[in-house]
Amino acid sequence: KSVPRLGLNADGESVELEQSADGPLIAQVFKTRIDSFVAKMSFLRLYSGTLSKDASVTDVRTGKHLKVGQIYDQQGAAHDSVESAHAGDIVVLVKLDDLKVGDTIHNGEVGPVLPAIQFPEPMVALAVEPKSRADQTKISGALHKIADEYQTFVVTRETQTKKMVMRGMSELRLQIV
Numbered sequence: 780k781s782v783p784r785l786g787l788n789a790d791g792e793s794v795e796l797e798q799s800a801d802g803p804l805i806a807q808v809f810k811t812r813i814d815s816f817v818a819k820m821s822f823l824r825l826y827s828g829t830l831s832k833d834a835s836v837t838d839v840r841t842g843k844h845l846k847v848g849q850i851y852d853q854q855g856a857a858h859d860s861v862e863s864a865h866a867g868d869i870v871v872l873v874k875l876d877d878l879k880v881g882d883t884i885h886n887g888e889v890g891p892v893l894p895a896i897q898f899p900e901p902m903v904a905l906a907v908e909p910k911s912r913a914d915q916t917k918i919s920g921a922l923h924k925i926a927d928e929y930q931t932f933v934v935t936r937e938t939q940t941k942k943m944v945m946r947g948m949s950e951l952r953l954q955i956v
Contacts, residue, residue, distance in 0.1 A: 786891025
């Protein structure tokens with residue numbers, strides 16, 4: 780028996796999602812990855828319905844209508860193009876820059892929204908100083924891309940010290956970044 784999945788209806792009440800390929804499309808972005816060759820990759824889990832190649836979907840957070848291009852089945856480093864995905868599948872959509880982690884997508888039908896994914900607050904901070912003024916823009920852009928990929932990594936600018944500060948879950952993780 781599968782574990783029941785809960786969503787939130789328009790009134791904010793919990794409702795059980797029925798995992799059915801015949802139901803309305805309900806999917807959630809649970810990870811993003813920025814690939815220098817492919818662009819932005821959004822990993823989705825389909826909780827209900829079917830997602831087809833070239834379909835039009837709605838991002839519940841923004842209300843924007845998005846056109847799905849290719850759908851990929853990712854297995855390690857390899858990815859294969861598929862025509863459609865069904866409830867229970869995990870797939871990758873590319874070049875949809877508006878999608879963020881935690882976004883729920885629908886196929887236009889009003890339905891439950893999946894609750895936001897809760898991530899822990901970053902605990903460790905480290906100041907970042909570029910060697911030159913020209914490097915500051917490069918570093919800032921690169922760190923913001925990393926922040927898009929990892930929800931436990933945050934980049935801020937301290938107003939008092941005017942330093943760029945990155946925050947993460949551990950000192951080791953910040954050193955790796």
